[in-house]
Amino acid sequence: MNKTFDRYASVAMFIVGAAFVMESRNISTSAYGSNVGPNIFPLGLGIILLLLSARLFYETFRYPDKANKKEGLDYKRFFIILGAAVAYALLLEPIGYVITTFAFLALSFQVMERGGWWKTLVISGAFSIGVYYLFVEVLQGSLPGLPVWFR
Numbered sequence: 446m447n448k449t450f451d452r453y454a455s456v457a458m459f460i461v462g463a464a465f466v467m468e469s470r471n472i473s474t475s476a477y478g479s480n481v482g483p484n485i486f487p488l489g490l491g492i493i494l495l496l497l498s499a500r501l502f503y504e505t506f507r508y509p510d511k512a513n514k515k516e517g518l519d520y521k522r523f524f525i526i527l528g529a530a531v532a533y534a535l536l537l538e539p540i541g542y543v544i545t546t547f548a549f550l551a552l553s554f555q556v557m558e559r560g561g562w563w564k565t566l567v568i569s570g571a572f573s574i575g576v577y578y579l580f581v582e583v584l585q586g587s588l589p590g591l592p593v594w595f596r
């Protein structure tokens with residue numbers, strides 16, 4: 446926790462969130478074969494980013510004075526999660542949303558905090574299945590399903 450970095454990062458993320466919200470309004474509101482338009486996801490992400498960056502900016506005023514000390518950067522964790530994100534993007538179509546998201550979340554949770562495998566597996570599974578069900582069944586959108594060899 447670096448107070449100065451967090452303040453600048455929160456302002457930068459607030460600007461990015463505002464850009465997401467403004468530009469998502471230029472995307473069409475409906476898509477062929479789906480009741481959910483392509484503008485919903487970037488609009489939602491922009492709003493979430495706006496709220497989280499405002500919260501981070503507010504929290505920087507509550508940091509204790511000793512929180513401004515220098516901390517070392519953890520390159521190993523960063524590159525593991527970056528590699529997992531690249532693999533997620535490459536494997537999303539061939540393997541499907543549920544399996545790929547589950548594997549990405551499980552790996553990321555374990556990289557951030559080792560141990561607690563049951564908690565990791567339950568949260569990763571519930572999130573990937575829950576979001577898939579919500580988006581595909583309730584909102585009638587489309588996401589890559591399970592691969593042919595898995596059905």
